[in-house]
Amino acid sequence: DIQTTQSPSSVSAFVGDRVTITCRTSQSIGSHLNWYQKKPGKAPSLLISMASSLQSGAPSRFSGSGSGTDFTLTIRSLQPEDCATYYCQQGYDTPWTFGQGTRVEIK
Amino acid sequence: EAQLLESGGGLVQPGGSLRLSCTASGFPFSRYAMSWVRQAPGKGLELVSGNSASGDRRSYAESVKGRFTISRDNFKNTQYLQMNSLRAEDTAVYYCARGDCSGGRCYSGFDIWGQGTVVTVSS
Numbered sequence: 723d724i725q726t727t728q729s730p731s732s733v734s735a736f737v738g739d740r741v742t743i744t745c746r747t748s749q750s751i752g753s754h755l756n757w758y759q760k761k762p763g764k765a766p767s768l769l770i771s772m773a774s775s776l777q778s779g780a781p782s783r784f785s786g787s788g789s790g791t792d793f794t795l796t797i798r799s800l801q802p803e804d805c806a807t808y809y810c811q812q813g814y815d816t817p818w819t820f821g822q823g824t825r826v827e828i829k
Numbered sequence: 830e831a832q833l834l835e836s837g838g839g840l841v842q843p844g845g846s847l848r849l850s851c852t853a854s855g856f857p858f859s860r861y862a863m864s865w866v867r868q869a870p871g872k873g874l875e876l877v878s879g880n881s882a883s884g885d886r887r888s889y890a891e892s893v894k895g896r897f898t899i900s901r902d903n904f905k906n907t908q909y910l911q912m913n914s915l916r917a918e919d920t921a922v923y924y925c926a927r928g929d930c931s932g933g934r935c936y937s938g939f940d941i942w943g944q945g946t947v948v949t950v951s952s
Contacts, residue, residue, distance in 0.1 A: 723891070756937075758938065766866070766924070766942055767942075768940045771937040772936065775937075813934065813937075813938065814935075815933055815934065816886070817879060818928070818935060820876060822873050823874070
């Protein structure tokens with residue numbers, strides 16, 4: 723199975739700060755990398771697919787980049803409603819594994 | 830509007846069985862791969878099992894191989910997860926999710942999710 727590793731496990735930042743989360747896979751997956759936002763008591767929500775394609779309805783302050791084995795999710799200007807846990811997921815080969823998550827908090 | 834609705838969760842004793850269902854509406858179910866994703870209390874998301882649109886390519890997390898079976902009925906717009914030999918560590922919220930995947934590769938993320946159904950394994 724492809725291993726998917728995120729860092730950091732948690733991040734605390736001020737409103738308006740730029741936040742960056744990284745995801746690394748154990749083998750090259752091209753651009754088959756997705757990012758999700760998960761809030762307590764709610765289903766996950768797809769933010770970005772295929773490494774950089776922003777989902778309809780997702781705020782434009784979210785962006786994704788990368789290819790091969792190294793990927794990044796960036797929140798350009800952190801907002802209070804962005805407090806959540808973020809997960810990457812590889813879609814290159816089954817099983818479509820998730821990273822362990824990054825919890826984003828407001829200072 | 831595309832929707833997924835899970836059912837079948839509940840309390841079961843260790844070693845017991847449970848079958849989850851996920852009924853789809855608002856989109857052509859037979860054209861999409863479907864998956865089950867779970868989140869145990871205090872833990873992250875785990876892909877439990879995935880199934881191709883036709884139902885002929887299935888995958889499982891190592892933690893459930895040999896115990897869980899995924900299936901689908903494209904005439905009933907429903908997918909299933911048969912869970913046998915349940916363990917305490919299978920306690921989680923189980924989500925059903927839709928993906929645009931073929932040949933084992935996904936060309937978008939899981940864009941539609943159900944609300945989740947709770948499975949508790951305890952004596």
